[in-house]
Amino acid sequence: MLKGKPFVKWAGGKRSIIHELIQLSPKIFDTYYEPFVGGGALLFELSPRKAIINDYNKELMNVYSCIKDEEKLVLMCNELNKHETNHSETYYYKIRDLDKDKKKFNKIPDYKRAARTIYLNKACFNGLYRVNSNNEFNVPSGKRSKVNTHSENLGIIHCFLNMNDIQLLSTDFVDAVKTAKQGDFIYFDPPYDSDTSTFNSYTENGFGKEDQIRLAELFKELDSRGCYVMLSNYNTSLIRELYQGYHFHYVEAQRNIGANAKDRRIVEEVIITNYNPDDTTDM
Template identity: 35%
Template sequence: MKPLLRWAGSKAQLLPELRTFWREEYQRYVEPFCGSASLFLSLKPKAGLLSDINEELVIALQQVQLNAPTLVECIRRMPISEKNYYKVRATRPDTLSPALRAARFIYLNALCFNGLYRTNRAGQFNVPYGSKLRKTVLDEEHLHAVSSALQSAEIVSGDFESSVLRTGSGDFLYVDPPYTTSDVRMFTEYSGSGFGISDLHRLLEALDDVASKGVAFVLSYADVSEVSSFAEKWKSRRVSARRNIAGFTGSRRTVQELIVTNCE
């Protein structure tokens, strides 16, 4: 099943590779940087914990899960035009009901430039309109299918460490954090707070901790020095991926990524 949302850094290209690590005997699927939840939706596990620090994203996923009919009605009432896009974008999400807040997020995600999520220093979404040829925001049948798939998941907002440390023996942990490195500048603004080198080190320490407790983990990340060093302790492989975050064909390129795991 395809994800409902467009999301920068999505691992849709790597799904065939990532799916090979999943075993039906795992008790629970856990993803602390869930984004569009593309791997979760592809696997459809019997139990899951999806988490993200982006509160707007989490509210949208929760409403898709719990309130799909109302959410569909809210989106139906939002005209597709550049003028209305900027009107919706200017609305403060914290003044809206959960359903309208989720509808706003899905509407902006569908029509913004390149599916990018970016905020200014005040935490306001500021991505320009980018879908002049798009005629629909929503495939209602698809939204209801995603809602059905999400019924098996607990969906929460928060720092990745709280979800990672909730894992136990028998869980499968998939970790796909925003890219950061001391080597080069990379896009990290998936939430207002960003993701830095100290966060990456904190994550790698947490993975070491839960692996010692019997948690199966898979980490997918850019092939950078910080993760290459971590990979030496575990099994790893390099794969090629097409990075589209620049949004312009001439700026898109194939890069090397690392998949690091303790799975058999």
Template identity: 40%
Template sequence: MVIAALSTQTWPRPFLKWAGGKGRLLEQYYPYFPKSFDTYYEPFLGGGAIFFHLTGRFRTAVLADINPELVNVYQCVRNQVEDLIALLQEHRQQHSQTHYYAVRSQTELSCSVQRAARLIYLNKTCYNGLYRENSKGHFNVPMGRYKKPAICDPDLLRSAALALQSAHIRQASFDFVLQRATSRYDLVYFDPPYYPISATSNFTGYSRYGFTTADQEQLSQVFATLAERGVQVMLSNSDCPFIRDLYAGFNIHTIQATRAINSKACRRGKITELLITSY
């Protein structure tokens, strides 16, 4: 793959808006990153803020998500970034309410790079940058109210493409890491849909599959199995008794965060969440 030269020095960072993205928490996370590791695993990829932040500190990365459209986006950024940029520039020129809903209704695109451009365009122009699917796997978020949405940032996409050259990207459930991560030279970071601490926070619609209490319990067992092998494991989740009990045998750190998505502005604001480490 040929990537055009960056017009400015751009450090890789997330190119998608993502509910629960960790970009604003990196300063608090910094003391808890392990000093050394060779392979980095991220089974709930989302916006990839931790992956991009740690770029340069590992030899290879294995990135995964259960959402096939999200996985396709990352693969296209890595392999076809210039084609992707060209399509996004077309979306930027055509952007309007009519165009948004016409693109949102496209559910049968066969070309992978067209599908990737569609997701990025919708992500940049939808309400609150919220990714949500219905039971059929169709994106169903209404258009946001942005005067000049940043639909295409060529330098940002090219820097992400360079960072992704060392990454293996696959569609998989989080437990695939049990087949791959085996030693203290591995770092696994889990950022699952958070356990709901109220009825209004019960959002797990990143994909059609949802994320249940049983999934949270299975994830804690995967965490414990990896830790027993000596794998370095990190996990983010809600600050609540259920999660504290699941990970009672590990190091639990309290993080100051901000709840950014709620239908009522008065319910957005400061909140604590947890960062759990096995080391």
């Protein structure tokens, strides 16, 4: 079976540690939930029959929605072809700045917004998705002479989203898992914590310490419901404190996204589970 791959380069993407995530995932589960789906590396690798995926980034989830809809997928790919043809430094900034006029931007058809999101991701500096406090995409151009925005991968993802029971949401992570029950599997891949400062401007609101605490409380609630819960984060003092008593698994991951070269390095991450991965056939 052909499996989809992430169609955008996303900060915190899990392609480099996908084998570790698969090994730590439960062997049998009911509905799969991913409240911070991002590029969807684990989603596509697991290819569950039933899933609820979510991201607070509405432009990202709009792309998923357009990929799922056959007519909009065709229209989106046509727009991507136009972006590839017209690509230049001047053109990049023209497309990037469309969201500065919110009234006009909100009237743009969803498939054109989806094509813009993919084009900017492929053409911007180092695949970095970042918005300012006004929710305006503000990453500079990657200064590429040519960009490739799509391939047959979008068709594979389209088939996956339609041949299975996949629900798309764009809401707060707490609301995204409100229907989770015993036997379901939830994977949290939030913007990471840091002992210093860290980039997390995937949305205009960011993701701070209070959000990390709120997420830990939700993790424990889902544990009490009898769900399988797995979470990725940096191995920081706050994360160690919040998840004390759960199973910690340490991995090294390559981080290739960041405005500064010093941020693109091998880092230690922790994968936290509320179960023993070797014993997940029955909870």
